[in-house]
Amino acid sequence: MDQAEGRGADRPSASRLSPAARFFKATEIDTRFLGMIAALLIIWIGFDLLSGGRFLTARNLWNLSVQSASVAILATGMVLVIVTRNIDLSVGSLHGFLAMVMGVAQARYLPEILGFGHPAIWLLTLMAGVLLGALVGGLQGFLIAYLSIPAFIVTLGGLLVWRGAAWWVTSGQTVSPLDSRFILMGGGPRGAIGDTASWVLALLACAAILLLQAGSRRRRRRFGFPTRPVWAEALMAALGCGAILGAAAVANAYYWPAGTVRQWAAANNVTIPEGGLQISHGIAIPVLIALAAGVIMTFVARRTRFGRYVYAIGGNPEAAELAGVNTRWVTMKIFIIMGVLCAIAGAVASARLQSATNSQGTLDELLTIAAAVIGGTSLAGGAGTIAGALLGALLMQSLSSGMILLGLDAPLQNVVVGLVLVAAVWLDTLYKRRAG
Amino acid sequence: MNAHVKDQTPLVEMEEISISFGGVHAVERASVDLYPGEVVALLGHNGAGKSTLIKILSGAYRRDSGVIRIRGEEAAIHNPRDAKAYGIETIYQTLALADNVDAAANLYLGRELLTPWGTLDDGAMEAKAREVMGRLNPRFQRFKDPVKALSGGQRQSVAIARAILFNARILIMDEPTAALGPQETAQVGELIKQLKSEGIGVFLISHDIHDVFHLADRVTVMKNGQVVGTGRVENLTKDEVLGMIILGKCPPGATPGPGAA
Numbered sequence: 001m002d003q004a005e006g007r008g009a010d011r012p013s014a015s016r017l018s019p020a021a022r023f024f025k026a027t028e029i030d031t032r033f034l035g036m037i038a039a040l041l042i043i044w045i046g047f048d049l050l051s052g053g054r055f056l057t058a059r060n061l062w063n064l065s066v067q068s069a070s071v072a073i074l075a076t077g078m079v080l081v082i083v084t085r086n087i088d089l090s091v092g093s094l095h096g097f098l099a100m101v102m103g104v105a106q107a108r109y110l111p112e113i114l115g116f117g118h119p120a121i122w123l124l125t126l127m128a129g130v131l132l133g134a135l136v137g138g139l140q141g142f143l144i145a146y147l148s149i150p151a152f153i154v155t156l157g158g159l160l161v162w163r164g165a166a167w168w169v170t171s172g173q174t175v176s177p178l179d180s181r182f183i184l185m186g187g188g189p190r191g192a193i194g195d196t197a198s199w200v201l202a203l204l205a206c207a208a209i210l211l212l213q214a215g216s217r218r219r220r221r222r223f224g225f226p227t228r229p230v231w232a233e234a235l236m237a238a239l240g241c242g243a244i245l246g247a248a249a250v251a252n253a254y255y256w257p258a259g260t261v262r263q264w265a266a267a268n269n270v271t272i273p274e275g276g277l278q279i280s281h282g283i284a285i286p287v288l289i290a291l292a293a294g295v296i297m298t299f300v301a302r303r304t305r306f307g308r309y310v311y312a313i314g315g316n317p318e319a320a321e322l323a324g325v326n327t328r329w330v331t332m333k334i335f336i337i338m339g340v341l342c343a344i345a346g347a348v349a350s351a352r353l354q355s356a357t358n359s360q361g362t363l364d365e366l367l368t369i370a371a372a373v374i375g376g377t378s379l380a381g382g383a384g385t386i387a388g389a390l391l392g393a394l395l396m397q398s399l400s401s402g403m404i405l406l407g408l409d410a411p412l413q414n415v416v417v418g419l420v421l422v423a424a425v426w427l428d429t430l431y432k433r434r435a436g
Numbered sequence: 437m438n439a440h441v442k443d444q445t446p447l448v449e450m451e452e453i454s455i456s457f458g459g460v461h462a463v464e465r466a467s468v469d470l471y472p473g474e475v476v477a478l479l480g481h482n483g484a485g486k487s488t489l490i491k492i493l494s495g496a497y498r499r500d501s502g503v504i505r506i507r508g509e510e511a512a513i514h515n516p517r518d519a520k521a522y523g524i525e526t527i528y529q530t531l532a533l534a535d536n537v538d539a540a541a542n543l544y545l546g547r548e549l550l551t552p553w554g555t556l557d558d559g560a561m562e563a564k565a566r567e568v569m570g571r572l573n574p575r576f577q578r579f580k581d582p583v584k585a586l587s588g589g590q591r592q593s594v595a596i597a598r599a600i601l602f603n604a605r606i607l608i609m610d611e612p613t614a615a616l617g618p619q620e621t622a623q624v625g626e627l628i629k630q631l632k633s634e635g636i637g638v639f640l641i642s643h644d645i646h647d648v649f650h651l652a653d654r655v656t657v658m659k660n661g662q663v664v665g666t667g668r669v670e671n672l673t674k675d676e677v678l679g680m681i682i683l684g685k686c687p688p689g690a691t692p693g694p695g696a697a
Contacts, residue, residue: 223563303555305548308537312545315536315582322496322532324517324546382536 137339
């Protein structure tokens with residue numbers, strides 16, 4: 001961190017920068033983030049060519065988004081954990097354990113009390129899971145922050161303890177079927193919001209982008225700070241809105257399978273017109289949950305005092321402590337958040353499989369860490385973004401689904417994912433050395 | 437030099453302070469005091485215990501025994517937050533900056549300005565940071581860069597700005613000019629004189645008497661964790677102070693402490 005010292009004052013001024021550098025300065029685009037999107041597009045187009053056009057279909061992209069959701073949710077919390085120079089190896093086991101507890105709660109206990117199919121079952125189940133997740137996360141956080149046991153050890157212990165506990169909940173039995181509302185969190189034709197709602201949501205998101213941009217511009221004006229050029233603002237708004245509307249269009253272009261349509265038509269007394277009825281999936285509920293987690297966690301990381309402390313602790317724990325930050329309590333809160341996210345990810349994953357098994361989430365801790373690291377979170381602490389981690393989760397899932405689509409053997413898939421992880425971090429090291 | 441009045445209440449009194457780490461007495465029954473508008477230089481070799489003593493005052497370490505009084509009243513300082521509540525601000529030798537966030541975030545670390553909705557008010561913090569940094573270092577413009585990208589002098593200005601931003605009554609500067617060139621060192625000297633005139637008490641810690649002799653009203657010399665002696669600069673020569681630092685010999689112009697040979 002000291003190499004940068006001494007050459008601070010003599011950076012080139014804007015007029016001496018190359019056109020590309022001027023462009024990035026004006027738009028404030030993170031070049032690293034751009035690199036990740038490029039990598040993702042290369043992977044997508046590559047798989048599409050290799051599979052003869054089967055990768056870039058609405059159906060595959062929709063499934064990809066649903067399959068990424070659980071790890072993406074976990075990765076939003078893992079960023080904060082890694083930013084403070086900690087690690088959480090227990091998230092896979094913990095989310096499996098919480099899924100088992102939620103499974104038993106909704107399939108055995110709550111129906112006995114409330115009656116089978118009661119509309120509140122899914123919510124009470126999820127709340128119980130979130131509460132238990134917060135407790136377990138808080139316990140691990142307490143051991144790490146207040147008893148100064150290294151996070152690696154505490155969560156390595158957690159990995160074993162919660163996997164064992166997951167088995168214990170039902171002595172290894174799979175819990176199924178789950179509550180009919182609960183499984184909507186896992187996607188599927190019913191677990192998506194349809195085309196109208198998708199468009200409305202996409203437009204609202206676009207409006208939010210414009211409002212946020214305008215607000216930030218107004219604030220900078222008020223204090224007399226330099227603002228981005230108008231063309232750069234317009235370009236960023238166009239790119240953001242374009243991506244959102246594009247994603248909604250893709251989700252809406254994936255239609256219900258004919259069988260589901262027939263069932264639905266029969267149940268609702270609708271006659272299917274000639275040529276069939278096309279009903280759009282729209283954006284899947286698990287994807288919305290992951291996106292909501294991403295937005296909320298980004299807000300927490302960038303706009304709250306807690307988030308500021310997380311990054312300051314990552315940059316220099318001693319300095320944060322001397323500045324009066326209660327570093328222990330901040331650390332404990334991070335692990336509480338991680339526990340809550342484990343519960344949500346567990347709900348999404350078990351809802352997708354429509355059953356809870358004690359092996360659910362095995363090795364997910366490694367996928368989650370990989371997603372965060374590929375997404376630019378530094379294991380040395382102090383740096384990382386939630387958006388990057390979401391993209392990292394999507395990238396990892398794209399690799400595995402692509403290879404499944406090409407029919408690669410499972411062992412070979414692991415080899416490729418492992419190599420990609422190492423290569424990505426190596427590239428990142430090169431990038432950081434160059435960027436200083 | 438404004439001579440302090442002896443019957444005035446001292447800003448800080450540290451009495452018989454001791455702390456040990458694993459059986460090593462880092463500071464043993466050390467006493468120092470500081471009056472408003474006064475600069476006290478704390479001198480000694482590396483490892484003499486001066487930084488440790490002062491870290492007890494700033495809340496970074498907890499003393500084993502002894503009493504701290506602020507404005508005559510016994511103070512409970514258990515952590516850096518407590519010290520700040522008493523108006524004690526510290527510029528550490530290491531600067532203690534979070535390298536990965538920008539200048540404004542460092543200035544307000546632990547005391548962020550918030551909007552009415554409870555979110556960070558980065559605009560207000562940056563505006564105030566521009567104002568304070570403008571006074572200390574008018575050429576400083578890099579408010580968007582993480583502090584690690586700044587030069588040594590710029591980082592030092594950030595650390596100093598942070599200490600004076602919150603109306604400190606007691607300022608501790610641990611080797612404040614170690615990373616600075618001659619011009620910036622002179623600037624720090626000017627700043628110290630200005631703070632003095634505002635009635636702020638300053639502890640200046642250094643291992644090099646040439647840095648601080650002309651700025652200080654009094655010097656306290658430490659050796660092996662004990663105070664050798666304390667005296668007014670006008671009653672002491674640099675050679676006598678060097679004798680205190682190196683040999684632990686207290687000259688007639690100074691009041692001897694427990695560590696005097």
